[in-house]
């Protein structure tokens with residue numbers, strides 16, 4: 395298409411060429427439903443869209459089209475690579491006061507050293523995009539921006555064409571009555587190697603008892619097969635409606651949509667303040683208010699779950715104490731109650747000491763012991779050996795940053811990769827010395843529930 399700027403893949407050390415300019419323009423518009431805007435881009439930009447809504451619903455971001463992509467196929471230095479290239483792009487930014495800061499949105503794979511062939515083969519080690527069209531809903535305002543990154547002499551004419559596309563997208567999003575219901579039939583639910591998982595948990599527990607590690611998070615996958623192609627937008631809509639207390643995200647690429655509803659913030663930087671969250675330790679919701687309260691109390695005083703949680707608090711505290719001033723961490727966890735599950739939760743905040751970019755935090759924090767383990771390197775090695783799968787972008791950082799250095803990354807839990815008429819779901823849990831394989835197995839079912847429900851799958855238990 396004539397108005398599309400070519401995707402550019404960057405490998406390490408490549409820099410943004412010196413004649414590149416980054417144009418952006420923002421208009422404020424009337425109310426737009428975010429998913430309608432997302433859907434307005436379906437025909438022309440099916441594989442070039444993203445969706446993000448933060449947990450407290452103060453920010454929604456939708457991206458359509460690619461003004462630029464940054465990705466690494468090589469692994470070493472991937473965080474710095476993305477940070478440096480984004481910094482360079484921002485230095486080419488040409489904008490007026492009224493224009494919003496454009497966003498860079500994307501994620502990293504869980505494990506830069508896992509190279510197994512899997513459903514994730516098309517996803518590079520890191521993948522970030524500057525969208526051509528960006529919808530941002532914040533503080534009651536709906537803003538649509540065009541981003542264009544180019545070295546073409548005809549930039550003005552190109553930009554004019556993008557304005558036409560923008561107006562068209564806004565128009566469709568505002569007037570079309572989309573129906574997102576998906577009457578797809580689920581043909582099969584395949585638990586990938588249940589016994590393998592139980593054995594892995596047993597082996598890891600054994601290794602922990604022998605002192606090889608303190609904690610290791612082990613995950614497993616479900617594979618669903620449907621009659622027709624799964625509708626990504628319906629999945630996004632169901633999950634947003636049904637698990638409201640979470641971050642909602644969707645990242646499309648090459649015929650795949652990675653989406654989910656995660657309760658876990660990895661890092662947020664907002665105007666010099668930094669926030670993270672320790673979320674680890676779980677129990678189901680009760681069927682009555684009283685049972686729910688009792689389960690919550692039980693979780694708060696359960697030794698095994700408190701242990702799972704404490705490793706996360708210790709690790710995130712360490713990172714914050716080395717990167718920030720005035721770190722605030724409550725001494726005891728509280729409960730985070732979401733639709734299907736209750737977690738132990740400790741919020742963390744600090745003041746940014748120097749100008750540390752968000753990617754440095756992501757690098758230092760990922761994976762926290764809520765998704766990796768203690769010690770990190772030993773647990774990663776055990777995960778590679780015992781899980782026998784590729785986590786892809788599951789349990790990995792996903793989020794955004796802007797030119798001002800603000801941004802937020804969540805941990806992509808309670809998530810699924812949709813590919814055609816298949817969906818792969820992932821869930822895991824923290825294994826410590828006292829873990830019981832069958833109980834951990836049950837816990838993963840509770841964690842599969844939000845995405846299973848969104849996809850119309852059968853709930854277990």
Ligand SMILES: C=C(O[C@H]1C=CC=C(C(=O)O)[C@@H]1O)C(=O)O
Pocket residue numbers: 611613658673674675676702737763764765789807808820821822823824841
């Ligand atoms: C690994 C997952 O959850 C983590 C986050 C919260 C609670 C957890 C737990 O209690 O085991 C896990 O550490 C997942 O949802 O797949």
Ligand SMILES: [Mg+2]
Pocket residue numbers: 674675676702823824837
């Ligand atoms: Mg657990």
